[in-house]
Amino acid sequence: MSLPHAILTALLERPSSGLELTRRFDRSIGYFWSATHQQIYRELGRLEESGYIRALAPEQPARGRKKEYEVLPAGRDELTGWVASREDPKPVRDPLLLRMRAAAVVGTDGLPVELRRHLALHERQLAEYRDIEARDFSTGPGPGREPGSTPEPGPEPAPKSAPRAPQIGGLSEADRLRHLVLRAGIDLERMWVQWLTEALRESDTAPVGGPDGTESS
Amino acid sequence: MSLPHAILTALLERPSSGLELTRRFDRSIGYFWSATHQQIYRELGRLEESGYIRALAPEQPARGRKKEYEVLPAGRDELTGWVASREDPKPVRDPLLLRMRAAAVVGTDGLPVELRRHLALHERQLAEYRDIEARDFSTGPGPGREPGSTPEPGPEPAPKSAPRAPQIGGLSEADRLRHLVLRAGIDLERMWVQWLTEALRESDTAPVGGPDGTESS
DNA sequence: TCTGCCATGTAATATGTTACATGATTGT
DNA sequence: ACAATCATGTAACATATTACATGGCAGA
Numbered sequence: 001m002s003l004p005h006a007i008l009t010a011l012l013e014r015p016s017s018g019l020e021l022t023r024r025f026d027r028s029i030g031y032f033w034s035a036t037h038q039q040i041y042r043e044l045g046r047l048e049e050s051g052y053i054r055a056l057a058p059e060q061p062a063r064g065r066k067k068e069y070e071v072l073p074a075g076r077d078e079l080t081g082w083v084a085s086r087e088d089p090k091p092v093r094d095p096l097l098l099r100m101r102a103a104a105v106v107g108t109d110g111l112p113v114e115l116r117r118h119l120a121l122h123e124r125q126l127a128e129y130r131d132i133e134a135r136d137f138s139t140g141p142g143p144g145r146e147p148g149s150t151p152e153p154g155p156e157p158a159p160k161s162a163p164r165a166p167q168i169g170g171l172s173e174a175d176r177l178r179h180l181v182l183r184a185g186i187d188l189e190r191m192w193v194q195w196l197t198e199a200l201r202e203s204d205t206a207p208v209g210g211p212d213g214t215e216s217s
Numbered sequence: 218m219s220l221p222h223a224i225l226t227a228l229l230e231r232p233s234s235g236l237e238l239t240r241r242f243d244r245s246i247g248y249f250w251s252a253t254h255q256q257i258y259r260e261l262g263r264l265e266e267s268g269y270i271r272a273l274a275p276e277q278p279a280r281g282r283k284k285e286y287e288v289l290p291a292g293r294d295e296l297t298g299w300v301a302s303r304e305d306p307k308p309v310r311d312p313l314l315l316r317m318r319a320a321a322v323v324g325t326d327g328l329p330v331e332l333r334r335h336l337a338l339h340e341r342q343l344a345e346y347r348d349i350e351a352r353d354f355s356t357g358p359g360p361g362r363e364p365g366s367t368p369e370p371g372p373e374p375a376p377k378s379a380p381r382a383p384q385i386g387g388l389s390e391a392d393r394l395r396h397l398v399l400r401a402g403i404d405l406e407r408m409w410v411q412w413l414t415e416a417l418r419e420s421d422t423a424p425v426g427g428p429d430g431t432e433s434s
Numbered sequence: 435t436c437t438g439c440c441a442t443g444t445a446a447t448a449t450g451t452t453a454c455a456t457g458a459t460t461g462t
Numbered sequence: 463a464c465a466a467t468c469a470t471g472t473a474a475c476a477t478a479t480t481a482c483a484t485g486g487c488a489g490a
Contacts, residue, residue, distance in 0.1 A: 002312045003449080009319040019469055032314035034307075039450065041471060066458090066469065076323060083320050084327025087312050089335055090251075092405065095219045095304050097249035097398050102226040103300050104394040106293060110301025118306055177321040180416050181314050188309065191408045199397050220477085236441055256478070258443060283441065283486095 001082075003043050004052075006033045008071055008079045011053060015070040018044055031129075031185050044069060052078055100199075112203050119196040126189035129182060137179045139171065218299075220260050221269075223250045225288055225296045228270060232287040235261055248346075248402050261286060269295055317416075329420050336413040343406035346399060354396045356388065 010021055010029050021044075022037040024030070035043075047053045052075030056068040071079075096118060103111050171179065227238055227246050238261075239254040241247070252260075264270045269292030273285040288296075313335060320328050388396065 001448095002310075002315055005319060006315055009315070009322055012322045017469075018471090022469095029318070030308060032309050032311050032318070034310060036451070037469090038452085038471080041469095045471095079319055080323045080326065083316050083323060083325070084331075086331055086334065087316075089313065089338060089409075091247060092249050092402065093219075093251060094249050094401075096306065097401055098219055098223055098226070099300050100394055100398050101246070101249070102222060102296055104391040104398075105226055105229045106297045106300060108300070108390075108394070109297065114301075114303055117303065121306060173325075174321040176419065177317050177325070180412075180419065181317050183415075184311075184314055184412050185309065187408050187412050188405075191404050192306075195397075195401050195404050198400075202393065202397065218476095234441075235443090239441095253479070254441090255443080255480085258441095262443095 002033060003035055003039060004047055005079055005082045006035065007040065007043055007047065008052065008075050011069055011071045012076065012079070015056065015068055017066050017068050019066075032181060047075065051075075108203075112200065115196055115200055115203070119193065119200065122189050122192040122196065126186065126193060129186045129189060133179075133182055133186065137171070137175070137182065219250060220252055220256060221264055222296055222299045223252065224257065224260055224264060225269065225292050228286055228288045229293065229296070232273065232285055234283050234285050236283075249398060264292065268292075325420075329417065332413055332417050332420070336410065336417065339406050339409040339413065343403065343410060346403045346406060350396070350399055350403065354388070354392070354399065 006025075006029060007021065010016065010024055016024065018037065018041050021040050022035075025033070025035045025040065044053070048055065048069070051072060053069045053071050056070055096114070099111065099114070103109075223242075223246060224238065227233065227241055233241065235254065235258050238257050239252075242250070242252045242257065261270070265272065265286070268289060270286045270288050273287055313331070316328065316331070320326075
């Protein structure tokens, strides 16, 4: 039951059309809750039917016409209640770990190549997160993001703080929370980079012989 | 497409009935690929139909009768091929992070309680993993698991190494891989414990006031 | 016999994925 | 007119979750 709440959150941060939402689910929101445009359109329909959101400029219900949605009070209430609700962390479900366990039984053919590939992907993701952190959340006296500086393509900057938000130190309460979420992403990627590096190091010195990956360059 | 391969792996490690598999998916296998008994029975049916596994002691196809499965050569081949295949890491999808992002918009009511609850759960899981590691994979000169010592309830010990496996140092190649998988679980839990601890520490010193959790004891 | 548990299964629903379809807008 | 792209949507399928149904077996 998370997707509708992800959409409500996104729409509260900024009213959007379906396609705009899709794009945002490829960047900031998508870093911890991904969704395709089909899921989003389906869910927008349900949310509208439930009275949680409504379409702005509701002229022409034509097919190719843009439709912007905004959250209604009932939607905000629903989201507020959901934030306070409980949900156990789901057990890990990772195909790579499963592959490794299978390799323990049928052999590691082709595995080191895949480990290297994943390592590269996680390193890239980590770098991207660190860029975002440097741009949106730098706190020190260094060259942080000045208010009006480059919005930049890719990840969206933190939305403008609501007027009610108290700007205590450098960061509002809302920004502090968003920074924490980003740091979870950073910590996760760092963990995978470390683990994959160690796994490959062990492979290189493994008794069976060297890795079977292409050894070019 | 991971569940069938998870089942093939489990059946290669030890032929089992549906319910036995279900139990193993609550312990060792389930630590990185969970599944319910309904999924397992459905998938066993498909795997049998595909000629990857077969039922042992195929007398009485009665309803309440136990049915043991073993992997056929075609199943092993399929699994070997899958190990060498590629699959991109899926983007993170974590309801807790989503909740946090939502809290940045509608307020943190009820959130610290949930963070504390998750912290306790992750600490417990981490402790469990460490117990398993100490019992099944201790390498140093300390009191490691002696060959015939307590199999213990709960998580299953590493299956007997196949005769072909070379026992080089203390660990076979297969055990080395299984240890790596376990360490991924440990690293993940440790990461969450650290992150949650930091998140709560920030909450405690947050400008808005103390946490809203019950402050008993 | 009745209860509880072991074991296998069906049904309904929810969610997620993949492929395709349709109309609107803009630039050439 | 045409192609490319924006934007919304349908359909079919795959996977996962929840609730329930059926039969066997063992002990009070």
